[in-house]
Amino acid sequence: MRQSTGRHRRTGTLSIAAAVAVSAGAGGVYLGLSDGDAQAATTTVTVSTTAQLESAVASASAGTVIQVRAGTYYPTATLKSTASGTSSNPITLQAHGTEKVRIDGSKLPAGSWLAGIHGSYWTVQNLTFQSSPAQGFVVTSSIGGIFKNLVTADNGDSGFTLRGDGTVNNLVQNLDSYGNYDAAGHGQNADGIAIKFGSGTGNKVTGARLHDNSDDGLDLWQFSSPVRIEHSWAFGNGKNRWNDAAFEGNGNGFKLGGGGVTVAHLVNDNAAWDNTLNGFTENSNTGAIALNRNTAYANTEAGFYFATGKARLARNLAVGNKGGLDKLSPSTVSAANNWDSGVATPALKSTDATTAYGSRQTSGALPSTTFLTTGSTEIGSTMNQPRAR
Ligand SMILES: [Ca+2]
Numbered sequence: 389m390r391q392s393t394g395r396h397r398r399t400g401t402l403s404i405a406a407a408v409a410v411s412a413g414a415g416g417v418y419l420g421l422s423d424g425d426a427q428a429a430t431t432t433v434t435v436s437t438t439a440q441l442e443s444a445v446a447s448a449s450a451g452t453v454i455q456v457r458a459g460t461y462y463p464t465a466t467l468k469s470t471a472s473g474t475s476s477n478p479i480t481l482q483a484h485g486t487e488k489v490r491i492d493g494s495k496l497p498a499g500s501w502l503a504g505i506h507g508s509y510w511t512v513q514n515l516t517f518q519s520s521p522a523q524g525f526v527v528t529s530s531i532g533g534i535f536k537n538l539v540t541a542d543n544g545d546s547g548f549t550l551r552g553d554g555t556v557n558n559l560v561q562n563l564d565s566y567g568n569y570d571a572a573g574h575g576q577n578a579d580g581i582a583i584k585f586g587s588g589t590g591n592k593v594t595g596a597r598l599h600d601n602s603d604d605g606l607d608l609w610q611f612s613s614p615v616r617i618e619h620s621w622a623f624g625n626g627k628n629r630w631n632d633a634a635f636e637g638n639g640n641g642f643k644l645g646g647g648g649v650t651v652a653h654l655v656n657d658n659a660a661w662d663n664t665l666n667g668f669t670e671n672s673n674t675g676a677i678a679l680n681r682n683t684a685y686a687n688t689e690a691g692f693y694f695a696t697g698k699a700r701l702a703r704n705l706a707v708g709n710k711g712g713l714d715k716l717s718p719s720t721v722s723a724a725n726n727w728d729s730g731v732a733t734p735a736l737k738s739t740d741a742t743t744a745y746g747s748r749q750t751s752g753a754l755p756s757t758t759f760l761t762t763g764s765t766e767i768g769s770t771m772n773q774p775r776a777r
């Protein structure tokens with residue numbers, strides 16, 4: 389394990405008042421304190437073996453930056469931490485530079501999560517978490533997390549999870565979560581991303597691709613505070629791809645509630661296609677869920693299922709959903725959607741999804757595609773995401 393100095397420097401004068409070097413282990417730990425501001429101290433730890441990775445995560449504290457070198461790592465116990473960073477001095481876990489890093493749970497004991505964060509102000513980025521016997525990556529009651537450019541694939545339960553009360557101001561950006569399947573539950577639980585059983589404001593998912601999971605693409609079951617979901621795609625969920633004779637996966641693209649909560653989630657500029665149930669569903673959440681400029685295409689049930697609540701739907705587009713374009717209760721507010729009277733359905737430029745499955749842009753943004761685009765500035769998903777986020 390190589391450890392080195394990190395130091396925040398203000399431009400201009402560099403009066404390095406204190407530089408404290410603490411010897412610890414072969415490489416030594418150097419705490420660089422800049423300009424009398426101990427809050428700015430960082431410690432960079434570079435790891436290249438599984439044992440080093442496990443140790444670095446277990447001993448991380450505010451300001452620790454863990455850089456993981458290229459390769460595949462096989463933890464033998466859940467990568468777990470209860471430590472917190474601070475808003476100015478987070479704990480960072482990331483691939484070294486542009487190197488490809490896979491963290492693989494196939495050597496974990498049955499039922500183990502691959503990674504579990506129980507602290508605040510973590511930044512985790514540019515890593516793949518795969519093949520766990522249970523959940524891939526679980527964040528519990530955390531504040532201020534940034535989870536960026538992650539892949540959670542082929543795990544034995546949901547790929548990425550936010551849960552617990554006190555889940556506040558977390559950002560999940562550019563997540564790819566696919567192929568997750570819980571064999572023990574015959575597929576009934578494994579979602580691409582689960583934000584379930586908890587509360588807390590300011591949480592956002594953007595730029596996600598959630599596909600080919602046994603249960604739902606996104607699931608907000610019993611999360612009682614509004615979540616913002618935008619520029620994300622859910623597709624191909626709920627299919628029995630595992631030859632499970634007792635398969636019980638659901639297959640909603642965006643499942644926006646359930647379990648008795650009433651909450652007004654905000655759902656803008658997303659797309660759902662080829663899911664085995666609905667594209668977008670309240671799932672018994674009777675709150676004023678707001679849905680603007682989303683597209684539902686070729687789902688097996690309804691494009692937009694909001695049959696009991698007070699959802700507010702505007703400028704959404706539904707095409708070719710076998711169970712109907714929309715199923716809305718009289719209490720919903722529906723305007724300027726293509727099922728509303730007098731609203732034309734623009735032609736889709738492409739119904740070939742190949743490019744939507746392709747590589748992301750260098751920044752981690754969704755791939756460029758004409759799939760499901762119409763050129764309209766009025767209705768339906770743009771199928772892209774703004775730059776410079
Ligand atoms: Ca389910």
Ligand SMILES: [Ca+2]
Nearest residue numbers: 579603604607
């Ligand atoms: Ca689910």
